[in-house]
Amino acid sequence: MRRAVNDTIIAIDGPAGAGKSTLAKTLAARLGYLYIDTGAMYRALALKALRQRLPLDGAETLRRLARRTRVRLDRTARGTLRVRLDGRDVTRAIRRPAVTRAASVISQDAGVRAWMVRAQRQLGRRGRVVIEGRDTTTVVFPRARHRFYLDASLDARARRRMQDLRRAGVRASLRAVMEDVRRRDRRDRTRQASPLRRAPGAVRIETTRATRRQTLARLLRAIES
Secondary structure (H helix, E strand, O other): OOOOOEEEEEEEEOOOOOOHHHHHHHHHHHHOOEEEEHHHHHHHHHHHHHHOOOOOOOHHHHHHHHHOOOEEEEEOOOOOEEEEEOOEEOOOHHHOHHHHHHHHHHOOOHHHHHHHHHHHHHHOOOOOEEEEEOOHHHHHOOOEEEEEEEEOOHHHHHHHHHHHHHHOOOOOOHHHHHHHHHHHHHHHHHOOOOOOOOOOOOEEEEOOOOOHHHHHHHHHHHHHO
8 A cells, every 4th residue: 555645744765964963853843843863773672782792693683772772852942852762861872982883783684673763753753853874765655646765975984983982072083984974875775775875866966065954955945835
């Protein structure tokens, strides 16, 4: 049965560092929509796996863990996102580099991704959401009316990632960050389960030289038109 088009779901995909998170968060606040950070959901599961010292390449172990896990996304009065793992706030803990790397590994598993897709669809079932990730336009909500693919050069994306790390108090060289982003790109684009790609009909937006304000304005124009 063909899914109906949902006019109140805005889906944004793209590689690491393309600007998805900041723009999706800002757009959701502007429209009064719920912001769904799919990356945060994978990070939360990865954090739980690390805390329990589970093998990140153990498919069945990870799938059992996912079935016993509750990830909740809440918007605060200020419009910021709070991530709760089994009832506990892990908003800051999931941003550590080790968790980022672990999330990139566990997201390759088809069973984990299937569990995540169900959870994400449940969050967005009522509409009025802005969701961003790697497969939101191709798998999670392929019938969303508004679908975007954000992209930028590797250098620009690595520099943005490095700035994010520095704001979090983590020091890293541009060379190391660029290599990490390159590895994440390779994993995202070559995995068998829901690889990163631009969905047919998704509006591609290049963000290499664009400011956040310029990109936001372009997104809003596309939505309003």
